[in-house]
Structures are given as C-alpha cells and as structure tokens.
Amino acid sequence: MSAVLQNLVNQPYKHGFVTDIESDVAAKGLSEDTIRMISSKKNEPEWLLAFRLKSYQRWLKMEEPTWSNVHYPKIDLQAISYYAAPKQKPKLKSMDEVDPELLRTFEKLGVPLHERMALAGVAVDVIFDSVSVATTYKDKLAKIGIIFCSMSEAVNEHPELVQKYLGTVVPTGDNFFAALNSAVFTDGSFCFIPKGVKCPMDLSTYFRINTEETGQFERTLIVAEEGASVSYLEGCTAPEFSSNQLHAAVVELVALDNADIKYSTVQNWYAGDENGVGGVYNFVTKRGMAKGVNSRISWTQVETGSAITWKYPSVILRGDNSVGEFYSVAVTNHHQQADTGTKMIHIGKNTRSTIVSKGISAGNSNNSYRGLVRINPKAAEARNYSQCDSMLIGDQSSASTFPYIQVRNNSAKVEHEASTSKIGEDQLFYFAQRGIDAEAAVSMIINGFCKDVFQQLPMEFAVEATQLLGLKLEGSVG
Amino acid sequence: MIYQNSKVILEVRGLCASVNGIEILKDLDFTAKSGEVHAIMGPNGSGKSTFAKVLAGHSAYEITSGSILFEGKNLFDLAPEERALAGVFLAFQYPIEIPGVANSQFLRLTYNTVQAQRGKEELDPLEFDDFVREKMKLLEISPDFLDRNVNEGFSGGEKKRNEILQMALLDPHLAILDETDSGLDIDALRIISQGVNKLANKDHAIVLVTHYQRLLNYIVPDFVHVMDAGCIIKTGSKDLALELETRGYDWVSAEYQANSKTRSAGMGV
Numbered sequence: 001m002s003a004v005l006q007n008l009v010n011q012p013y014k015h016g017f018v019t020d021i022e023s024d025v026a027a028k029g030l031s032e033d034t035i036r037m038i039s040s041k042k043n044e045p046e047w048l049l050a051f052r053l054k055s056y057q058r059w060l061k062m063e064e065p066t067w068s069n070v071h072y073p074k075i076d077l078q079a080i081s082y083y084a085a086p087k088q089k090p091k092l093k094s095m096d097e098v099d100p101e102l103l104r105t106f107e108k109l110g111v112p113l114h115e116r117m118a119l120a121g122v123a124v125d126v127i128f129d130s131v132s133v134a135t136t137y138k139d140k141l142a143k144i145g146i147i148f149c150s151m152s153e154a155v156n157e158h159p160e161l162v163q164k165y166l167g168t169v170v171p172t173g174d175n176f177f178a179a180l181n182s183a184v185f186t187d188g189s190f191c192f193i194p195k196g197v198k199c200p201m202d203l204s205t206y207f208r209i210n211t212e213e214t215g216q217f218e219r220t221l222i223v224a225e226e227g228a229s230v231s232y233l234e235g236c237t238a239p240e241f242s243s244n245q246l247h248a249a250v251v252e253l254v255a256l257d258n259a260d261i262k263y264s265t266v267q268n269w270y271a272g273d274e275n276g277v278g279g280v281y282n283f284v285t286k287r288g289m290a291k292g293v294n295s296r297i298s299w300t301q302v303e304t305g306s307a308i309t310w311k312y313p314s315v316i317l318r319g320d321n322s323v324g325e326f327y328s329v330a331v332t333n334h335h336q337q338a339d340t341g342t343k344m345i346h347i348g349k350n351t352r353s354t355i356v357s358k359g360i361s362a363g364n365s366n367n368s369y370r371g372l373v374r375i376n377p378k379a380a381e382a383r384n385y386s387q388c389d390s391m392l393i394g395d396q397s398s399a400s401t402f403p404y405i406q407v408r409n410n411s412a413k414v415e416h417e418a419s420t421s422k423i424g425e426d427q428l429f430y431f432a433q434r435g436i437d438a439e440a441a442v443s444m445i446i447n448g449f450c451k452d453v454f455q456q457l458p459m460e461f462a463v464e465a466t467q468l469l470g471l472k473l474e475g476s477v478g
Numbered sequence: 479m480i481y482q483n484s485k486v487i488l489e490v491r492g493l494c495a496s497v498n499g500i501e502i503l504k505d506l507d508f509t510a511k512s513g514e515v516h517a518i519m520g521p522n523g524s525g526k527s528t529f530a531k532v533l534a535g536h537s538a539y540e541i542t543s544g545s546i547l548f549e550g551k552n553l554f555d556l557a558p559e560e561r562a563l564a565g566v567f568l569a570f571q572y573p574i575e576i577p578g579v580a581n582s583q584f585l586r587l588t589y590n591t592v593q594a595q596r597g598k599e600e601l602d603p604l605e606f607d608d609f610v611r612e613k614m615k616l617l618e619i620s621p622d623f624l625d626r627n628v629n630e631g632f633s634g635g636e637k638k639r640n641e642i643l644q645m646a647l648l649d650p651h652l653a654i655l656d657e658t659d660s661g662l663d664i665d666a667l668r669i670i671s672q673g674v675n676k677l678a679n680k681d682h683a684i685v686l687v688t689h690y691q692r693l694l695n696y697i698v699p700d701f702v703h704v705m706d707a708g709c710i711i712k713t714g715s716k717d718l719a720l721e722l723e724t725r726g727y728d729w730v731s732a733e734y735q736a737n738s739k740t741r742s743a744g745m746g747v
Contacts, residue, residue, distance in 0.1 A: 421577050425537070430574040432558035433534050433567075434588035434644060435595065444587065448578030448627070 026083035032056065034082050035183055041083065042152050042186075045159055055172040055182030062176045068339040069368040069400055070308050072244075072281065080215045080246060082184045125150060125189040125205045137201065147192040148203050151219050154190035161192055165223050169252040169289045169316070177248040177310075178285040181217045185250065188218035193228035193259075202458055204233040207247075215246040222252070224259035226292065231262040231458055244272075244307060249284045257292030257319065262300070264457055265313075269305035274363075276335025279307025286313035287343075290322035290351075298325035299342065300456045307336060312370065314343035317351035317379070324353040327453040332365035332397070341371035341402075346379035346412070355386040356452050361397035368400040375412040382412045391449050392422040393442075421449075479680065480700050484511040486547075487652050487683040488533075493544035494708075495532050502528045504708035506544070510652070510683040517686045517694055517719060520705035521727050526687045527571055529705070530656040534568040535561050549651065563595040567650030569641035571657040571687075576628035581640070584628045585610055589647045613646045617673040634661040642673045653677070654685045659693040671696030691723040704730045 026037060035056055039049040064074070125135040125148065141148050147158060154162050172182040189205040207218060224230055247269065253261050263286075272279025282305075288297035299313040315324030326342035344353035353373065361367040373384045390399035401418050423445055431441035447454070490508040494501060502525045510516050518526050532539050533546065535558035546553040548566060556564060576584065582603075589610075590600040601609060611621065619639050629637050638658050645653055655674070659667055674697050678684055686697060694702070694716060702718040703710045704727065711734035712718070722730070 419577075426574050427576055429534075429536055429558060430570065430576070433562050433570075434584075434648070435559050435562035435591040436588055437559045440587070440591075444579050444583070445576060448576070448580070448583075451578065 024083075024085045026081050028081045029078045030082060030184065038083050038184060038186060042155070044155055047159075047163060048155060051167065051172065052183050052185075055179050056184075058173040059176070059179035059183055062173070062179055064176050068310055068370070069366065069402070070310060070337040070339050072308055072337075075244075075246060075281065077180070077246075082215060082217070083186055125203075141199075141201075141203075144197055144200070145194040146197060146199055147190065149190055151185070151188040151190050151221065154192075154221075158190070158192070161223065162190065162221065165221055165252065165254055166219075167252075169254060169287050170250050170285050175285060177283040178250050181219060181248050181250040181285070184215075185217045185219035188220040188249070188251075189222075190220070191222040191230060191232065193222075193224045193230045195225040196227045197225075198228065199230040202231045202233055204235070206235045215248065217247075218249045220249070220251040221254075222261055222263070223254045224256065224261050224295075226257045226259060228256075229260035229262075232264070233458060234263070234265040235268070243278060245270075245280045247280050247282045247284065247306075249286075251284070251286040251313075253286075253288035253297055255288065255290050255292060255295035255297050255319075255322075258294045259292060260296045260298075261288060262298045263288070263313070265299075265301040265303070267301065267303045267305055267309070270307075271305045271336050272307040272334065274334045276307065276364075279336070280305065282306035282309045282311060284309075284311045286311065288313075288315045288324070290315055290317050290319055290324055290348075292322070293319040293348075294321045295319050296323040296325075298323075298327070298456070300325075300327040300453065301329070301340075302453070302457070303328070303330040303338060303340060306338075309336075309338040309340050311340045312342055314345070314372075315353065316345045316347065317353065317382075318347045319351075320348040321350045321352075322348055323351070325456075326353075326355045326357070326371075327456045328357045329360070329450045329453045330358070330367055330369075331360045332362070332367045334363040334365060336363075336365040338366070339368040339370055341369045343372040344374070344384060346373075346375045346382040346384070348379060350381045351379055352382070353384045355384070355388070357386075357388045358450050358453055359388075359390045359399050360393065360446065360449070361390070361399050362393035364396045366398050366400075368402060370402040370404075372404040372406070373414055373416075374406040375409050375414065377408045379409050380411050382409065384412075384414045386414075386416045387452075388416075388418045389449065390418075390420045391446075392420070479513050479515070479678075481511075481513040481680050484513050484680070485549075486510075487512050487549060488685075489545075489547040491545045493529075493532070493546065494542040495528065495539045495544075496542055497528070497539050501542070502539070502708050503532065506709045508703070508710060510685060512651075512683055513678075513680040514701065515678060515684045515686065515697060515699045517688060517699035517702045517716075518705055518710075519688060519702060519719065519722060519727075522689075524705045525708040526705050527656055528708075530568055530571075530654045530685075530687050533561075533566060533652075533654055534558060562648075563592060565651030567645055567648055567653045569638070569645055569653065569655040569658050571660070573629045573632075573637040573641055575630045575632075577630050579628050580624070581626055581628050582607070582610070582624040585624075585644065585647060588644065592648050610643075610647065613643060616676060617643055617646065618669050619643055635663065635666040638662060638666070638670060639673075642670050646673065646677055649677075650682065652683050652685070654687065656687045657689065658686070659688055659690060667693065668696060691719045694719045706731050706734070 035052045039052060135149055138148055170178050173179055191203055193199050222232055253263060255261050269280035269282055290297045297315045301313060303309055313326060317324050324344050330338045330340050332338050341357060342355055355371055357369045359367040359369055369388045373386065375382045388401045392399055399420060403416055405414055407414055423442060428438050428441050486509060488510040490506055493503050493506040495503040520526055528539060553561060586603065586606045593600050617639055629640060658670060699716050702714050702716060704712040712730050
C-alpha cells in the first residue's frame with residue numbers, strides 16, 4: 001500500500017479520552033449474587049429479578065458462538081465488572097443537577113445535554129457506563145403520550161408495558177450474548193409511541209463507556225402501537241484503553257398494525273490501536289418484530305468502530321404486507337474485524353424486505369457480510385432484494401460475503417446482487433491527474449459507494465456519518 | 479501551428495526513467511512550444527506511453543537522470559495533482575472506472591479545483607450543468623454522460639470522449655493524448671479530432687502519442703517524432719508520418735543506428 005493510502009487510513013480516534021469522575025464500580029465477576037446486586041441497586045420489581053435469574057440459568061448452559069468470521073482470545077467473563085455508575089445524587093430534579101464533569105464530557109462528544117443547547121429536534125437519552133444520566137425533552141414528549149426514558153425508569157414507572165414486551169422479540173435464551181444481557185443488563189432506553197401518534201422529533205440515545213474493564217450491557221425497547229411512527233438514533237463512543245471492553249446490548253423493536261419504526265445507528269466505539277491492541281468487543285443482538293399488518297421496521301447502521309463487531313439487526317415480518325429494511329455501511333481499518341449483516345424472516349403474506357450492505361475494509365482488517373433471508377411456507381408473494389457490495393482499500397484487507405437464502409414458498413421472489421471493488425493506485429492517480437488530491441478522491445469514492453445508505457439516515461446523522469468516515473479514512477479535521 | 483515568438487512549454491533533457499529496475503526511457507530529449515502540435519509515434523514498447531505517464535507523475539516510474547521543465551518550472555518538484563493544477567493534462571490510454579461517483583460530480587470537482595488554483599470563479603452545480611452541457615455539445619456527447627458513474631460501463635469510445643471532455647473543461651497548457659485514437663471507429667475519431675482541434679490554440683501545446691497515421695489526417699501535427707528503445711530517433715514534418723505508414727519503422731531504426739555508429743566512430747578519431 002502506498003504511503004498516501006497509509007496516511008489516509010491511519011487517523012487517530014478523537015473520542016478516546018477518559019472522564020475523571022468518581023464511579024461506583026461493582027467487584028469483578030458474575031454470579032447470581034451479582035445479578036441480585038444489580039437488581040437491588042435498581043430497585044427492581046420481583047418479576048424482573050426472576051427474568052434475570054432465568055436468563056442466567058439458560059446462559060450457564062450455553063456456549064459462546066464460534067461460527068462467525070472473527071477471531072479473538074476467549075473472553076474471561078469473570079474478569080469484568082458488570083456495573084459501573086458515576087456517583088451522584090440518586091434522583092435528579094433537573095439537568096442542572098447533573099455532574100458538571102459529565103456535562104463537559106458529553107459536550108466534548110458533541111452531545112449537549114441542556115435542552116436549550118441541544119440539537120434542534122432531537123431528544124436524547126444519555127447512557128454513561130451502566131446508567132442513564134439524562135434524558136432531554138422528556139416532559140414535552142409526555143404531553144402527547146410518548147414515553148421516552150431510561151429503561152431503569154421505565155421498569156419503575158411503566159412496569160406493565162415493560163413486562164408486556166421485554167423479551168418478546170429477543171427471547172432470554174436466544175443466543176449466548178443475548179442471554180448474558182438478559183441476566184445482567186443495566187440500563188438503556190425505553191420508547192413507547194401510543195396508538196396513532198407520529199413522534200414529532202427524532203429520539204436518540206448516546207452510549208458512552210468510560211470505565212476500564214467494565215461491560216456495557218444495555219437494553220433498549222421501542223414499541224410503536226397501531227399507526228404510530230418514530231425515528232430513533234443511536235450513537236456510541238468509548239475511551240482508548242489497552243484492554244478490551246465488552247459491549248453486549250440487546251435492542252428490541254415492536255411495530256403493531258400500520259406502525260413504522262426507523263432505527264439508525266452510528267457506532268464509533270474505540271476500535272483499538274493500529275496494532276489491534278484494545279478496543280470494544282461489540283456483540284449485539286438487535287431485532288425488530290413487524291408484528292402488525294402493514295408495519296414497517298427499518299434499520300440503518302454506520303459501523304465504524306469496535307475491535308470486533310458481531311451484529312445482525314433483523315426483522316421478523318409477521319404481519320401481512322409488513323416491510324423490513326436493512327441499510328448498512330461497515331468500515332474496518334487496522335486489525336478491526338466485523339461480521340455483520342441482517343436476518344429477514346418472512347412469515348406474513350406479501351411481506352417485503354430490502355437489504356443494502358456496503359462493507360469497506362482498509363489496513364489489515366477483515367469485513368464480512370452475513371445475512372439470512374428466510375421465506376416461511378405461509379409467506380405467499382414475499383419479496384426480497386439484497387445488494388452486498390464490498391470495497392477494499394490497500395492490499396492487506398479482506399472482505400467476505402455469506403448470504404443464506406432459505407425459500408419455502410414457491411411464490412416468493414428473492415434477488416441477491418453482490419460486488420467487490422477496490423480503491424486502487426490507478427484510481428487515485430486518475431483523480432490526481434485531474435488536480436484532485438488523494439484525500440478528496442477517497443472521500444468522493446467512499447461517499448459515492450455509501451450514498452444508497454447515507455440517504456436513509458436522518459439529516460443530522462447523515463452529516464455526522466459523513467464526518468465520521470472522513471475521520472476514519474480521509475484525514476480531514478472533524 | 480508554429481508561431482513566431484512562441485514560448486517554451488515543455489523542455490525535456492536527457493531523461494532516463496525505469497520501472498522495476500528496467501530502463502524504459504534512455505536519454506530522451508524533447509521540446510514543445512506554445513501553439514505546436516507534436517505527434518510521437520513508434521513501435522510497441524518503445525516507451526511512448528511511459529513518457530506520457532512520467533510527464534503526469536505516475537509513481538510506478540523512477541526517474542534516474544535528466545530534467546523536465548514545464549513553463550520554466552521543474553516538474554519533478556511537483557506532485558501529480560500539482561502538475562495537473564499547473565496545467566499538465568493527460569488523456570489516459572485506458573481511462574479508469576470510478577464506480578459510485580457520478581460523472582457530473584467528478585467533472586465539477588476537477589473543474590472547480592483547477593479554477594480555484596487559477597484564481598477564477600468556481601461554479602455551483604446549476605451553473606456548472608449549463609457550462610458542461612455546452613462543452614458536451616461541442617464534442618457531440620450525449621447528456622446521459624453526466625448521470626452515469628465516471629467511466630463505469632462506458633464503451634472504449636465513450637471513455638475517450640470523456641477524456642476529451644475533461645480536457646475541454648480544464649483548458650490545459652500542455653495536453654498529452656496517450657493513444658486517444660486507438661479503439662475508435664471512424665466517426666468517433668472524427669468527432670474527437672474535431673474536439674481537439676477546437677481546443678488547440680496559440681498558447682497551448684498538444685502532444686499526441688499514437689500508433690496510427692490516420693489520426694494525423696484529422697489533427698495535423700507540426701512535428702512528427704519517432705521513438706524507439708526509449709528515445710526519439712527521428713523528427714520530421716507531417717510527411718514523416720505518411721512515410722512511416724508505407725515503410726514501417728525498421729528503416730528509421732536502421733538509419734539511426736548507422737548514424738550513431740558514424741557518430742561514435744567520429745568521436746573515436
């Protein structure tokens with residue numbers, strides 16, 4: 001790889017600072033006692049403790065999956081702490097009571113917590129290590145019946161809703177990491193959009209891991225009742241540590257009849273250094289249930305961070321005429337590994353799904369798309385279109401595509417397209433001969449490659465995503 | 479056209495260049511003045527395309543000795559993009575495909591980059607659209623060129639037209655056309671040649687690298703050079719091209735070798 005390309009892909013991570021704040025960190029290790037401790041710290045009802053303990057029992061019997069195309073030393077799950085929270089007053093009456101050090105942290109990250117300073121039109125729930133520290137616009141949203149708060153708060157204030165939907169999309173024993181999450185999850189966001197309400201602003205959660213050797217196990221649940229719609233954004237960063245942090249989240253979406261949920265992620269966890277030391281292990285289970293007729297669930301993700309990403313945001317198309325979408329850009333550099341994709345499970349009649357996946361690998365990284373399209377016997381007239389494109393930068397990176405297609409109904413139409421391209425010296429020389437330097441050239445090529453996905457992102461996020469790719473690959477000052 | 483009081487655009491002296499340790503250009507001398515059209519001909523592997531790429535600054539070639547002055551500036555001091563911004567244009571023999579990047583965007587970026595360098599006005603997408611469509615008319619290029627991705631899925635002739643379109647937009651001081659005529663049918667050849675002729679003027683120099691005399695029926699050169707084994711062994715008028723067409727290259731090489739023997743023998747005395 002030429003020096004030019006080398007420089008372009010070696011940009012530093014700008015969110016790598018650590019906030020010096022007094023934290024309440026639980027002793028390392030996992031046992032029933034740990035789970036009871038978490039549950040009692042959060043003043044949880046009995047049913048939730050039972051949910052956790054049942055999950056733990058299932059998890060004990062499960063094996064860590066090895067089928068994905070990623071390689072890492074075995075994680076010692078007894079060597080991490082399952083709870084870390086900044087010490088502060090137990091109940092905050094207003095944003096002004098939030099620790100100023102925390103406010104500064106999030107301002108530095110570009111997520112202002114004061115509503116007067118906040119991004120116009122976006123409500124934010126902020127998760128710092130294991131707890132939610134602030135939620136903006138909560139009261140305004142409540143006036144039209146929308147519940148947007150931290151999961152811990154929802155458990156106490158709306159237990160009937162949480163109990164009704166928690167674990168209905170991702171069952172406690174779904175997979176190794178989902179079971180672990182169900183046992184030890186600490187916080188996350190809860191959104192409930194009642195019947196007929198179109199959420200007037202984007203809802204957003206910002207996740208920050210700050211403490212070394214902790215795991216972040218957040219749990220997010222979004223429910224859109226009949227005819228409701230919501231656009232939800234998620235952002236994540238973590239400091240630079242030489243050790244690895246585990247992030248094993250579970251996100252569940254439920255869309256009832258005619259409901260519409262759009263979930264967008266810009267994931268920028270610390271990816272480790274150029275030698276592959278440190279970084280976040282991002283083992284996440286995200287799944288949506290398009291439960292009602294004509295419902296729609298759309299995932300858009302821009303994955304740039306993490307040492308390892310293992311993530312398949314999926315849609316179960318249960319309602320007739322329901323729609324599932326997955327738009328993804330996954331960028332890997334240095335020694336990053338990503339095995340990401342989606343599952344579209346067609347159950348209802350006339351269900352439709354679209355998959356657009358763009359993988360970009362630079363450095364020595366390895367980027368895999370893995371996707372399942374399953375058409376069940378009763379899913380008459382189901383349709384799927386998949387497009388999986390890979391781009392290689394330099395000659396040390398690799399890209400793989402693993403599409404699984406299972407069709408059990410003859411009336412289904414399934415299309416799959418795939419391509420691989422490379423940003424080569426020849427392309428950069430061509431741009432240079434037209435007066436365009438390598439930085440601008442790479443930016444133009446990458447943006448062109450990703451435009452089908454970027455145009456799905458809400459405006460603020462599209463800008464952020466473009467900048468993020470800029471930081472990651474172009475060397476521009478973000 | 480040869481003008482009086484023209485200025486020197488390109489001056490190459492004793493240029494030696496190699497790729498992977500193999501010397502391709504050997505002691506090459508070449509001069510082009512403003513207004514002139516030069517044709518460089520020669521057998522396969524004689525170093526014509528290498529010369530074109532060295533002028534543009536391709537990193538695969540190592541310059542082992544010699545000098546290149548472009549409008550008085552040492553070209554070796556300039557990176558490829560700086561050479562382009564200074565006014566060196568290479569129409570590629572094999573234009574590169576850039577999937578995902580719309581031609582219109584690419585053309586506007588390159589145009590605006592060069593305009594900014596020259597201290598001239600940059601155009602917004604709407605202004606540029608009008609401007610580029612005018613240029614496309616000149617070259618009989620279909621408007622759908624703008625919506626397609628850069629060279630992606632273009633036929634050979636379309637790629638070459640796209641090169642000439644870029645040349646028309648950038649208005650270079652030195653245009654090097656590397657086998658722009660190869661793979662073109664008669665109509666495409668005529669259109670592209672007309673385009674080049676319209677762009678030729680007294681301030682700029684054009685260097686055509688070609689295998690075939692037929693291009694020179696359309697673009698009449700002031701000088702025809704024969705290149706062999708990495709240097710220019712004969713220079714003549716446009717009639718030389720006609721002679722090459724009928725007699726091939728061997729006689730030129732033979733003549734050159736005989737002369738150089740005489741030269742070295744003479745030096746020995």
